[in-house]
Amino acid sequence: METLEILKTIDDMGGMIKATEKGYPQSEIANSAYIFQQLFEKKDKVMVGVNKYTMVESKRTVQTLYIDRKVEDDQKKRLADLRKRRNQKAWADSLDKLVKAAAAGENLMEPTMNAVKAYATVEEICNSLKQVYGIYREAGSF
């Protein structure tokens, strides 16, 4: 019953996209998370091993894997090198076609594949699509 009521609320708002824009599902999730936390702290809700039946943990035998900063530097170098090496015209054309396809509402699979083949980076592809679609900004409500 509760589910049907929630679905009706979403329908009345004009569907899930409109509801999301209004922050409805986000605030419902935040509400239930907050209620859960309060029950959890009063131990009315039990998480075994976290707020009940806890035990002194034995020393971890698995080491945390720390990634050396050098890995980032190496990747940046590889990327800079790729940017110099790739065919500039093919790269620019592929992103241009991607933007046009997005603006025209066409299927993006082929232009995306072509951009990848022209060594456009994921960031460049995303930024091209952002020019057309914009990006989602959450309301920051809690």
Next chain:
Amino acid sequence: VSQKNTESRSRIRVLIAKPGLDGHDRGAKVIARALRDAGFEVIYTGVHQTSEMIVSAAVQEDVHVVGMSVLSGAHNAIVPEVIEGVKKAGLKDALFLVGGIIPEEDFPQLKKVGVHMIFTPGASIEDIISTIEKNAPTRT
């Protein structure tokens, strides 16, 4: 959550921030709301914030407390950046807190760069509230 001291709490501004490529905002939102209910003034940044964005929010809102929620494993890279930025921007007395999935062996390093306290799963809201009450700077 007790309602006492709400008047003195209302003078304390807390920024709850989600730095980096980490979309896990459930905990941050729970903390933000709990602190608001406890009487603090709370600003929540939303997810996917760069260090610069967090610094600028902290300065604009002239916050007393910066709480960073990091569950991505990038805390060793991001937290020092934010703290340095906030201090450089003039909020030298701000209280820095971190919450999330942080391995214990990283605690000393984070404390060294200026984190007052680190809260991991199972931490209680009351503890977070009293930590802020006891340690947030008073400004005239």
